[in-house]
Amino acid sequence: MSSDVTARPVGFFSLATLGGLWSRIWFQDRPTTPLEITRIGIGFAMLLHYALATPYLYLLWGNDGWFPRDPLHANDGGAGIWEQSVFFYFNAAWQWPLFHAFFLFCCAALMLGWRTSLFKWLVLIGHISYDQRSPNLAYGVDAILACLLVILCFAPTGKALSLDRVRAVRRAKRTDLGAMVPQFSSPWTGACIRLMQIQMAVLFYVSATDKMTGEDWRTGEAVWRVFYHVDYSNDLMLSLFASHYWLSPLATYGTIVIELAYVFFIWPRRTRPYALAGALFLHSQFALLMRLYYFSFVMAMGHMSFLRREWLDRLGAFWVRKVGPMEMIYDGQCGFCKRSMAAFLAFDGLRQISIRDYRTNPSPVVPSEKVDKALYLVLPDGRALPGFEAYRYVVPRVPGLWWMVPLFYIPVLSRLIGRPLYNWIATHRSLLSKYA
Numbered sequence: 001m002s003s004d005v006t007a008r009p010v011g012f013f014s015l016a017t018l019g020g021l022w023s024r025i026w027f028q029d030r031p032t033t034p035l036e037i038t039r040i041g042i043g044f045a046m047l048l049h050y051a052l053a054t055p056y057l058y059l060l061w062g063n064d065g066w067f068p069r070d071p072l073h074a075n076d077g078g079a080g081i082w083e084q085s086v087f088f089y090f091n092a093a094w095q096w097p098l099f100h101a102f103f104l105f106c107c108a109a110l111m112l113g114w115r116t117s118l119f120k121w122l123v124l125i126g127h128i129s130y131d132q133r134s135p136n137l138a139y140g141v142d143a144i145l146a147c148l149l150v151i152l153c154f155a156p157t158g159k160a161l162s163l164d165r166v167r168a169v170r171r172a173k174r175t176d177l178g179a180m181v182p183q184f185s186s187p188w189t190g191a192c193i194r195l196m197q198i199q200m201a202v203l204f205y206v207s208a209t210d211k212m213t214g215e216d217w218r219t220g221e222a223v224w225r226v227f228y229h230v231d232y233s234n235d236l237m238l239s240l241f242a243s244h245y246w247l248s249p250l251a252t253y254g255t256i257v258i259e260l261a262y263v264f265f266i267w268p269r270r271t272r273p274y275a276l277a278g279a280l281f282l283h284s285q286f287a288l289l290m291r292l293y294y295f296s297f298v299m300a301m302g303h304m305s306f307l308r309r310e311w312l313d314r315l316g317a318f319w320v321r322k323v324g325p326m327e328m329i330y331d332g333q334c335g336f337c338k339r340s341m342a343a344f345l346a347f348d349g350l351r352q353i354s355i356r357d358y359r360t361n362p363s364p365v366v367p368s369e370k371v372d373k374a375l376y377l378v379l380p381d382g383r384a385l386p387g388f389e390a391y392r393y394v395v396p397r398v399p400g401l402w403w404m405v406p407l408f409y410i411p412v413l414s415r416l417i418g419r420p421l422y423n424w425i426a427t428h429r430s431l432l433s434k435y436a
Helices: 002-007 015-026 033-052 054-061 069-074 095-112 116-133 140-154 163-175 187-212 215-219 222-228 235-243 247-265 272-290 293-306 309-323 335-345 387-397 399-409 411-427 429-433
Strands: 326-330 353-357 376-378 384-386
Touching (some): 033 187, 054 095, 116 140, 140 293, 163 335, 187 293, 215 222, 235 247, 247 272, 326 387, 376 387, 384 387, 399 411
Antiparallel strands (some): 376 384
């Protein structure tokens, strides 16, 4: 009975066709990588933004600052319970810096993808708390940021480009260094990506249509007036427009065209790169010429939801080809060496490093007696780098290890900490293996 109903035509489409179309629009099986890039960017932007506000913590959000708490509640228009902030419940002076420090820690955790399922919700609660405590400070980017955070909270983020992913890979490799943890993907991820995409398209549509209702946008004078405004004054741009007046209407109408074109051309496969490039160009100009750094960066991170899987795959393949294969030779009978190798390889998301246990598979390039003393790295040109030099070569060439660059390339750190630490570990690895 139900199959007959499903197959029955409804207009030009059957219910099965409409259901399939709905699933293709909303529930495509997708990896979380675009959302992870957005997560990293938003976490970084919020960490920097709120860290810079630390000296003004009491002034901006304190009970005796610019917006005293009691008058704020008296003028809430009856919103009451719907406008909540943790700051409403603070009375002791130490509570503000404690919460602020904890919130910055949460932003850092979101950026790094550590315990993402917990800290993304705490970041959302904290962000709303700051906005609701001093609503006169909030502007468009804060509402946009809250919407992006809500999507990230419901999305399965932390499955890639994160410390959570590193922990999962390391756990698998501790049992078998050759273990491969498959990339996570799900239809729900596709739905969250689509929701973020729709939000960005709607934002551009509303922005463009709202501009067209303004007299200065219709006459082509809007950009000139922007740089004439005291908040965005730019003598260089005013001088340029004064000398070449045609640039003002070009920039004014060009802004509207880019925003409207984005709404329609961001969806087709062939035109998406151009629409995305136009949007990023527009936001780069807002940042450089109007000093809207926070707004521009957050918007750019929202646009990352339109990154296609094949673009990221091609970029990764290009990087792997450029760097070339690298083989690490290690001691498979050293427990500490195996655990260290598992932790190291967990950051190699592109799988650039291959491994060889010289105990069971001796290297034709490096004699086994040399590997007894230190790990070796064999390069495509036949060179073999020992110990510290091996790690020093790998770190800048594996994106997941870039955070270790200072330890290996800043002279003071590498001489005083990096090299001596490696030499000590290599000398005492047999002792360390007992505790591995």
